[in-house]
């Protein structure tokens with residue numbers, strides 16, 4: 001990764017002092033986050049720490065009450081998911097938003113169908129070709145781009161949802177719990193996919209509860225606790241005890257041996 005020079009380069013995404021309230025609930029309080037091109041930043045924290053709220057702000061689903069978001073150094077207002085796409089920010093939420101009955105290719109181009117001409121019919125052949133190319137670049141194996149999504153495994157569905165975001169050529173990709181409910185093998189496949197996204201130069205924000213997954217794939221681990229930044233760790237060198245202590249708000253916690261791996 002870019003870790004060794006990430007400190008000196010301009011982040012592709014910079015969140016500065018972002019605050020968000022829901023009535024009396026302070027979901028985010030003065031939160032900062034930097035993501036560089038070709039970097040995987042894991043966002044961790046206990047339930048209610050503010051991870052989803054931050055993801056939704058970056059994705060244009062929610063607006064911050066105060067603070068600033070900068071993309072490639074430029075202050076931006078991400079007023080809607082469409083605005084986020086236009087600014088190069090794509091998000092895969094947990095529900096994946098795929099249509100079970102439609103093919104892999106149709107899902108990848110859903111809402112952005114390629115057409116033979118401006119007002120002409122859909123260009124199915126080109127969508128199939130492009131889908132095959134995107135999946136091949138991601139080194140994702142699916143039985144066929146013509147297969148309905150309902151026939152795919154959970155890991156393959158996640159891959160299709162990620163492939164779909166790449167049609168808008170994002171610079172920043174937010175993945176919300178991509179390995180939740182996946183088998184060990186499927187999880188490994190999705191983590192390899194995240195590595196491919198990094199190699200393609202995307203800045204990736206990865207939200208997960210699985211510390212082992214995060215430590216294997218992330219470059220940096222950012223901890224949120226009660227809506228505030230609670231620690232920033234180099235994933236390669238940080239001890240799990242340190243990260244868990246930051247999540248829990250303790251100075252240090254004893255770890256069972258199985259959790260150290």
Ligand SMILES: Nc1ncnc2c1ncn2[C@@H]1O[C@H](COP(=O)(O)OP(=O)(O)OP(=O)(O)O)[C@@H](O)[C@H]1O
Pocket residue numbers: 022025026027045046047048049050051052053054
């Ligand atoms: N739409 C909303 N209305 C009111 N309160 C909300 C709303 N969305 C989030 N919150 C509150 O904001 C706080 C942060 O929630 P958020 O979902 O961002 O946390 P999280 O870290 O993603 O948690 P989890 O891991 O459980 O998804 C919580 O106290 C939550 O109850």
